[in-house]
Amino acid sequence: MDKHQISVGLDIGTTKIVAMIGRKNEYGKVEILGVGKSKSLGVHRGVVNNITQTIQSIQQAVQEAEAAASEKIEDVTVGIAGQHIRSLQHSDYITRPNSELVIDETDIDRLINQVHKLVMLPGEEIIHVLPQEFKVDGQAEIKEPIGMYGGRLEANFHVVVGQVSSIRNIGRCVKSAGLDLEGITLEPLASANAVLSQEEKEAGVALIDIGGGTTDLAVFKDGIIRHTAVIPFGGNVITEDIKEGCSIIEKQAELLKIKFGSAWPGENKDNEIVSIPGLRGREPKEITLKNLSKIIHARVVEIIEQVYVEIKNYGHEEQKKKLIAGIVLTGGGSQLKHLKQLVEYITGMDTRIGYPNEHLAGDSDEDIASPLFATAVGLVMDGLKRQDRKKAEQVAEEVVENEGEEEGTTTEAQQDIVTEEPKKERRSFLDKLTERVKEFLDNAE
Structure with a gap:
């Protein structure tokens, strides 16, 4: 099999590390060849705090995926999240030396590079600069300024900032x-690609990815990402609360949450009781499901309210910024019973659970189409997209070379790609970041 056709997503989470191998089938859908999962030991709230344990967990997940797919993994696309990620809005402008010429890529790159010079807190670096909309000579709401005339080019930017040491x-x-590090992607963006449709991104939607250690938020409107945030709470704090509140060990608390947990206390009758075996010769404990769901409810409300504050910060109450498609919940934490109803009750917005099955091949395993794997599926898709882009660039370069040698002998296949991709796509900051991290690691050896 052509090595370039497969892509590997590595989701380094707080509770689990997932390695997922996928490729595109003939219908353009993603076919998952193998998945490996291991318990994540060295990660706290999305940030690595024990290098040795994390390496072991990654190797375990990768070996499992390799065995399932009978493929050797070399390059991976990694997701970054964690409590150190924050975002801000920023406006900037450049004055063009010659307004007789049309605006091109270089002008936009110049403007974006200017944003990169923003002064950040010590240890922080700009990861992602996303232009929202442009203004040319005061004319507002321009989505694509390339090809227009104008002397002053302005833009509003969504800037994502993170600690560079955590990424390294x-x-x-x-x-x-x-x-090998093939690419780095922001996890909220990866999850969004896996579970949101283009229509939802256009209409306006908030994606809430509830993981073990963090809850990621990504807000889209008019097809553009408008706001991102990482809240340092996730499913683990709920387990922790159950452990404290019921005086049981963590393993039992986790099982209780998954099997009997509900985010809505009104659902359980007073006489519904679960008996939990006591530790070594002690009496079993009896816990009422009503109490269990009260503990879960209190913490879930806190998480949702924090996310809702972020959605309000984006400004969804303004008519122009309204999120018509409401909220999509994904991640392992979204599988909690009655969570959808609770989110609708707190925010008053339509809510659905996001499954990454829209982009997956029809015969995919049901387990893979679970919200648990949304980020990993998104990372595989991102890796495939990156490969397509490289391929298109190579073909375009070959065509240019061939044209120099002999005119008019482009094959039909090359012609298609060239007509589709006349301009070289602007390299994303995450590509540049990947290169910087690679360079740093090479020099640090």
Whole structure:
């Protein structure tokens, strides 16, 4: 099989590390060849805090995926999240030396590079600069200024900032596990690609990805990402509360949450009781489901309210910024019973659970189409997209070379790609970031 056709997503989470191998089938859907999952030991709230344990967990997940797919994994696309990620809005402008010429890529790159010079807190670096809309000579709401005339080019930007040391630590773990870093992607963006439709992104939607250690939020409107945030709470704090509130061990608390947990206390009758075996010769404990759901409810409300504050910060109450498609919940934490109803009750917005099955091949395993794997599926899709882009660039370069040698002998296939991709796509910041992290790791060896 052509090595370039497969892509590997590595989701380094707080509770689990997932390695997923996928490729595109003939219908353009993603076919998952193998999945490996291991318990994540060295990660706290999305940030690596024990390099050795994380490397072991990555290797375990990768070996499992390799065995399932009978493929050797070399390059991976990694997701970054964690409590150190924050975002801000920023406006900037450049004055063009010659307004007789049309605006092109270089002008936009110049404007974006200017945003990169923003002064950040120590240790922080700009990961992602996303232009929202442009203004040319005061004319507002321009989505694509390339090809227009104008002297002053302005734009509003959504700037995502993170701690560069945390990102390098992830790069270090990947490299030490014997893998190459093919790309870095923001996890909320990966999850969004896996579970949201283009219509939802146009209409306006908030994606809430409830993981083990963090809850990620990504807000889309008019097809553009408008706001991102990482809230340092997730499913683990709910388990922790059950453990404290019921005086039981963590393993039992986790099982209780998954099997009997509900986010809505009114659902359970007073006489519904679960008996939990006591530790070594002690009496079993009896816990009422009503109490269990009260504990869960209190913490879930806190998480949702924090997310809702972020959605309000984006400004969804303004008519122009209204999120018509409401909220989509994904991630392992979204599988909690009655969570959808609770989110609708708190926010007053339509809510659905996001499954990553829209982009998956029809015969995919049901387990893979679970919200638990949304980020991993998104990372595989991102890797495939990156490969397509590289391929298109190579073909375009070949065509240009061939044209120099002999005119008019382009094959039909090349012609198609060239007509589709006349301009070289602007390299994303995450590509540049990947290169910087790679360079840093090479020099640090």
